[in-house]
Amino acid sequence: MGPLLLSRRAKEAIKTGLAMAIAFAIALGMGWDKPHWAGFAVAMISLTTAGQSLNKGAMRMFGTLVAVIAAFTILSLFWQDRWPLMLALSLYVGFCTYMLTGKRLQYFWFVSAFVCLIIVVDAGNTSESAFQIAVERTQETAIGILVYALVAGLLWPQSSRGDLEAASRKLLAVQHRLYGTYRDLMAGKGNAEDSRQLRMQEVQLVHQMGSALSAATTDSYTVWEARHRWRRFRDEATDLGEALEGWRRSFPEVRDLDLATLLPNLDAVCDELEARFAEIERMLDGEAPHRQTRAIDPEVDRRAARALSHFDRAAVAVTKAQLDRLVGLTSALFDVIRDIKGFAIVPIGRPHAPAASRRGLAIDPDRLTAAIRVMATLWVAFLLWVYVDPPGHQTFVQLAGTMGMAAAMMSMVRPSTMLLPFALGCAFAGVLYVFVMPQLSGYGELALMIFGATFAIYYLFSEPRQALAKMGAIVPFIVLISIENQQTYSFARYANSAAMILLGISLVVIMNYIPTSPRPEKTFLRLFRRFFRHADFLLSRIALDWEQTKGLAGRWKTMFYRNDLWELPSKLLATGPQIDYRQFPDNTPEQVQALTASLGALTFRIIELGDMRERPQAQFLVQELIADLRAWRLAVQEQIQIWADDPAAAARQDIDIQKRVIDRLARLEARVEETFDKAGAGELSAADRENFYRLLGAFRGLSEAGIDFVRIANGINWGKWREARF
Amino acid sequence: MPLIPSEVAIAGVYFPPLLFAAILGTVAAIVTAFALNRYRLSRFFYYPPVVFLALAVIYTGLIGTFIIPV
Structure with a gap:
């Protein structure tokens, strides 16, 4: 008879089941109240690799400790005063909810909020037991984590190092393919639509690699030792993705130019980049590199460039800057991978300045609403607890708050979809509680059932x-079977607890409709309008004669709008697929995806324009061209205001706007020509010219992104989306 | 014949009549909302979620008065 071969999912399920049975056994053996808390810890931290589970376990433990401190502080401040106590508790939960909807330590903030809620609300009911509740919660959480960690470490240990290496290889392979696709695109072969799938895959892989790195740092000593290099690799690979995207976006402006003449060593630069990608992939596969990187700089043929229009010179300057960035990032990636894989010890320099992205601390309005x-x-x-006393009493408050936070954390899942899995989970637990458990005798049999x-x-x-289905099954199972040392059975208790769970979720569903409808098409429209409102504000700040507000409020406001604008396309991208396209057959997912991509291009151009605005510009050029640039900016702002008020307006302007933009750019071009002719010898330095060309390039890029947006918006039926629906 | 409120017994467990009236009221509101969406009549309401809540309450009241006395 051969060895017993089990699939990975069977092994993981065995580990969780075993850890659950042991955790319950210890909690019952120690005579602790609410032994299901230990079971909860096991159920929640069980993930596919030991590293992921340990990370989540650590967050659960630290979250619990922080929650205990917060709960004691709130209780000690407002012991006898229920309204201030509730106010302080809700403010703390609100703060944690804001944090848990962010990108870091979500689970830590989630645990620190709901454990605080449990302790404060339970202790508020029976004040003498506050300390006992906190201690029990902490020790049972610790035992659950410890048991799971031991089981996961001893039984079929699964390290995350393999996942990290696989994710890194896949990410670089996708970036390599993207690079190849873009190189063809620059040469006029293929179209941008071909690369959309690859771009989405790249975004997912960056996220996957980040999670794998965090897990592997915990469960692999080799990765832990090289963690700083791995993190550097992650950051450089993320920046490389953004740089490739920026490079692609610059193509429409150089489409009609003879790049082979303007950038004489373009082929050599592209070949070098190609070779670097191949070598990085080779090293990630564990083979030594065949060659080192060669220093190479994209060069511009100045004589050929002088024959171009000013806008075209600006486009060449932008393309060169994008290529410079790619050269720098691939070289840094090559060095860091060579070091990680042990092919050479390379002093790693300072990280490259990231491309335009989030800056500073700014409030996210969607997280604040959550x-x-x-x-x-x-x-x-x-x-409801105070005046109606629903099933579950104080537990109803804890459950509704916790479910509300879970819904905020999984913002892309509609809370109403939680009802069915939890209802089925309650029925499943009910069958075990009513028909199976009364037949069991002793912990051995109970452990088998668990x-x-x-x-x-x-x-x-x-x-x-x-x-969601897993949570819908395991949470009611742990809560409703009510395991205790002195086991009693009461159908009324089961029915009350099941009603509490379903009523708590129903309350979360109802609250989700306040203040605005959560329907995906309505959310999409709301984010869409906000996008243009913020774009309008940021454009008003790029006026060349605009004095930056010195005060903190002015700077913070600009930062807030900039960061939100940067985040909005990805939020729209996540909302688009959730729209029920059967209800709106006129609009297809592909159209919505293209619309979101065009908004992404607009964002990139507006942020780029803001960054160019911050570069020093020659006083002479500012004086001469300020009126023309202002006229252009005001025309764009007027357009953006129309789109913010009525997205359908964009659809009505298709041909009209294209003609107007082309006329305006031609007028601006003529004025720039005139101004440069007027400039005396030595009045404008090479840096002045380059900065101004890049500013012009950003103006032109924004105009073309706007035209692209109008073209796509033309195909969308906005009226149906705006109709009120249940 | 006057309708007298009484608990509903299922397998020996007594449930309040309001529970069943509320469940049926909500189901009736879901069916109505579906039909209003289907025939694009929902666009005549300013904020449909509140209308849904009102419908559920009205149906529960009607069922509680005429079908399952509460």
Whole structure:
């Protein structure tokens, strides 16, 4: 008989089931109240690799400790005063919700909010037990994490190092293919649509590699030792993705130019980049590089460039800057991978300045809305507890708050979709509680049932896309079977707890409609209008004669609008696929994706224009051209205001706007020509000219991105999206 | 014949009649909302989610008065 071969998902399900049974056994053996808290810790931290689980376990543990401190602080400040106590608690939960909707340490903030909620609300009911509740919660969480860590470490240990290396190889392979596609695109072969799938894959792989790195740093000593280099690799690879995207966006402006003449060593530069990608991939496969990087700089033929129009010279300057960036980033990636793989010890220089992206600390309005919604949910649940006393009593408040936070954390999942999995989970737990558990005798039999049920849930719902179904099954199972040392059975208790779970989720569903409809098409329209409002504000700040507000408020406002504008295309991209296209057959997912991509291009151009505005410009050029640039800017702002008020207006302007933009650019071109002719010898330095060309390039890029947007918006049926629906 | 409120017994467990009236009221509101969406009549309401809530309450009241006394 051959060895027993188990699939990875079966092994993971066995580990979780075993850890759950052991955690319950310890909690019951120690005589702790609420042994299901230990079971919860196991259920929540169980992930596919030891590193991922340990990271999540550490966040759960630290989150619990922070929550205990926060809970004691709130309780000690407002011990006898329920309204200030609730106010302080809701503010803390609101703060944590804002943090958990961000990109870092989401689970830590989630745990620190709901554990604080549990302690404060439970202790508020029976004040003498506050310390006992906090200690029990902490020790049972710790035991759950410890048990799972031991089981995961001893039984079929699964390291994340392989995942990290696989994700890195895939990421670089996709970036290499993107580079090849873009090189063809620059040479006039293919079209940008061909690369869309690759671009989306690249974004996913960057995220996947980040998660794998964080897990592998925990469960692999080799990765831990080289963690700084790996993080550098992650950052450089992310920047490379952005640089490739910026390079692609500059193609429309150089489409009609003879780049082979204007950039004489373009082929050599592209060949060198190609060779670097191949060598990096080779090293990631574990082979030594065949060659080193060669220093090469893209050169511009100045004589050929002088024959071009000013806008075309600007476009060449932008392309050269993009190529410079690619050369620098591939060289840095080559060095860092050579070091990680041990082919050479290379002193790693300073990281490259990232491309235009988020800056500083600014509030995200969507995250703030989510935080306010959770606070409102908590208040409504609290008032229901005080004045109506729903099933579950204080547990209803804890559950509604926790579910509200979970809904905020999974913002792309509609809360109403939680109802069915949790209802089925309640029914499943009910069958076990009513028909199976009364037949069991002793912990051995109970442990078998716990193991079997947990194994079944984790085996059947092992895919990441089944996470909601898994939670819907395991949470009611742990809560409703009410395991205690003195086990009693009460159908009324089961029915009340099940009703509490479903009512708590229903409250979250209702609160999700406040203040605005959560329907994806409405969210899309709301974000779309906000995009143009913010674009309008930022464009008003790029006037060459605009004095930057010295005050903190002015700077913060600009930063807020800039950061939000930067984030909006990705939010729109995530919202688009959720629209029910069967209800709106006139609009296709491809159209919406193209529309979002055109908004991404607009964002890039507006941010680029803002960055160019910050570069020093020659006083002479500013004086001469300020009126023309202002006229251009005001015309663009007027257009943007129309789009913000009525997206359908963009659709009505298709041909008209193209003609107007082309006329305006031609007029601006003539004025620039005139001004440069007027400039005396030595009045403009090479840097002045380059800065001005890049500014002009950004103006032209924005105009063309606007035309592209109008062309795509023309095909969308906006009226149907705007109609009120249930 | 006057309708007298009484609990609903299922397998020996007594449930309040309001629970069933509310469940049926909500189901009726879902069906109505579906039909209003289907025939594009929802566009005549300013904020449909509040209308849905109102429909659920009205249906629950009607069911509680005429079908399952609460």
